[in-house]
Amino acid sequence: MSIRIENLTIHESARLLEGKKISSVELCKAYLERAKNLEPKVKAFLKLNEEEILSQAQASDRRRAESKKLSPYDGIPVAVKDNITVKGQTCTCASKILQKVVSPYDATVIRKLKGKGFVLFGRTNMDEFAMGSSCENSAYQKTANPWNVGCVPGGSSGGSAASVAAGEVTAALGSDTGGSIRQPASLCGVVGFKPTYGRISRYGLIAFASSLDQIGPITRDVEDAAILTDVMYGRDSKDATSLPDTNEKFSEGLDSLKDLKGIKIGLPKECFEIEGLDTGVRKSMEKSIEVFKSLGAEMVQVSLPHSKYAVATYYVIATAEASANLARFDGIRYGNRVKADSLLETYLETRGAGFGDEVKRRIILGTFVLSSGYYDAYYTKGQKVRTLIRRDFQEAYKKCDVILTPVSPTTAFKFGEKSDPLQMYLADIFTISTNLAGNCGISVPADIHANGLPVGLQLVGPDMGEKQLLRISHIFEKNRAIKEFIPGI
């Protein structure tokens, strides 16, 4: 079999399966074999159950043999971030407090993937409760970047990004609260897509910051991201914040743009003036801008004057919501309970032992900004600045179709390099505004840095602007200088 599994996409796999060039069992076995060789170095998966995977693959092959396939994608494996529930599997959020908890139900996205015949391929590592930008906050293991195992994969969906980049699986699901899909995708040289807030149901996603969280795909190319979005999006009665169906099919007509004539790409001047923007990353952005220009796009300068307040705003709003959401983990109804002399001590000791440092830091910050006497000064203020950030985008989209920025100010950094929490928070400076505004953003591999690591570019579209955003991303992907992003692991 001469299939290069490390670069296989969902759409190519669908053709191979349809043409009987490969079976789902062969496909999954090839990935399991590759994972067996690479996992000791990459450590992207918290759980990878060969038996469970192969039994799903066998069922898929049977369906195809009986001409009962559920979709063109029946039998293609997708990895799942460890904060999305799959009935009968553990869902730890990479936290000790949920170590043994087995999910009693499927998340809506999982129900939809199963409905199309996708094989659920293991559970990927993450920063505990999705709080972090390096995966170093996992209570279980540190995932390495397949491009350089001395570097982090980014986070919080670092396991998902690393597993796809290493070619251990075709695609993966992540969640994005402040950049947790896009930043690791950028650092690992894969595509990461955060749709508009509410596009994809959050039912079964363990909540971190409910007004910001969004599930999305991490894939080898833009077409795969569109395919998974098609499968997952839509109104769900189990998530009151999910948006009405629009009956769009994002994976169709991706090729419809032959060039970018008439398309305006906004360049926010604030984003390119930021202190700490690596010169190599800046050069990669300049090269990418030339690609857009050569396709006929018009570059326009836009302004997001409040973007410099985005990180501060985010750490008020996200931590406030997290402190409320994580109050439910108290050792009473599920999870680990530390036995103590009184109810109060049970809470204190269960949560003290169950949560890691970053989670504690954020619960404390969130509790503080919501506490009596500080609520208006911090929380209400943060919500008001959020209005300003959202308005900045609305103004900018009067002048352009999409906005281009780097995803991350640097390429993947070394383990332990950002030991100061605030420095880690600033790694998300370009991605956070999108969550606060609620619009959609994608990270597409753009270039390889002089240090050998991939650089992603971010395109941000308006609310519900996925179709145009994905088409523009797709044409860029076809025309960028480097065609394939495959780490030499």
Added chain:
Amino acid sequence: MKIIDVKYVAALARLELDSEKEERLQKEMETILNYVDSLSELDVSSIEPTAHAVQMTNVLRDDISEIPFPREEMLANAPETVGGELIKVPAVIPGEEEN
């Protein structure tokens, strides 16, 4: 005066911290809050707050009864149960401890 008293806030949040961790968090929180204070440069007195990026109200589902989750599946994750039928909780009122 310090902006935040980590010991007090940790108690509100029901988090046990040893003194070393408390001291470190106290310093880190002060750094983070100093950074967050950049927000005070902005005059937002006339701005409405945004709680949610998507403004939707009165989202209701059809009033149809559904089969609930089976009790044994829901209780399977409980740290302790009473005969597999109820969650066993620590004594809530002092003096009412198990005998």
